């Protein structure tokens with residue numbers, strides 16, 4: 001009985017590309033997830049390990065970033081078509097290219113021209129404790145509120161030891177997925193309106209703070225809530241630092257003036273902190 005190679009394809013899955021277009025102080029954002037998959041004359045690599053026909057998946061990823069730098073990312077169908085055409089037209093062994101792109105949508109935060117909130121996806125939360133002694137605590141919150149500033153973020157002057165390689169920066173993309181919980185000292189007239197108000201404070205403080213660290217931004221966001229909302233006595237925030245690394249396009253003869261970023265998913269910095277009124281009533285079991 002002879003054994004033959006069945007259907008096969010290979011590629012780079014989920015190249016996370018963020019493309020920023022800087023139109024003066026107004027920035028535009030394109031956030032996509034690109035997966036390419038190529039097939040063709042691939043008997044040799046499978047049967048003998050001869051890689052001559054294999055355009056590396058690493059090259060496919062680089063092509064996504066280079067094309068984003070060179071051509072921009074317009075409609076995802078057109079960007080996908082451009083990539084797929086390139087792989088088939090330039091690689092004799094590649095007969096077929098499949099390019100799949102997902103696009104994530106962002107809304108502007110009006111406070112600045114460079115601040116965005118990812119559309120949809122956020123979850124509203126609450127935890128209420130009540131016991132037989134009539135004690136009630138209410139903690140409201142949200143999670144997965146994804147925010148991004150394309151500028152207005154620096155990080156430098158940090159402690160350095162023999163393991164530090166991070167370069168100081170005076171301009172970076174700052175992105176996070178906020179988990180926020182806030183403790184009510186007294187019930188608001190409307191929990192719905194209170195939620196809207198807290199969310200607005202979080203967005204506006206994120207957008208309006210020129211950030212020297214995510215920690216500083218976190219504190220500014222919590223403080224804005226307490227400054228604005230009388231009935232809230234404590235805010236706890238968890239904010240992952242969703243790193244966006246500028247891609248080095250110089251090997252492809254291209255500049256990257258803060259336009260093409262690799263949106264890394266892990267590892268990520270995780271910044272957590274609470275902000276509270278000094279005279280906040282005892283939290284009791286509120287946070288349990």
Ligand SMILES: O=c1[nH]c(=O)c2[nH]c(=O)[nH]c2[nH]1
Pocket residue numbers: 155166212213214215241269
């Ligand atoms: O805002 C930041 N805070 C940090 O503590 C930190 N650490 C790091 O590597 N990058 C950053 N950014």
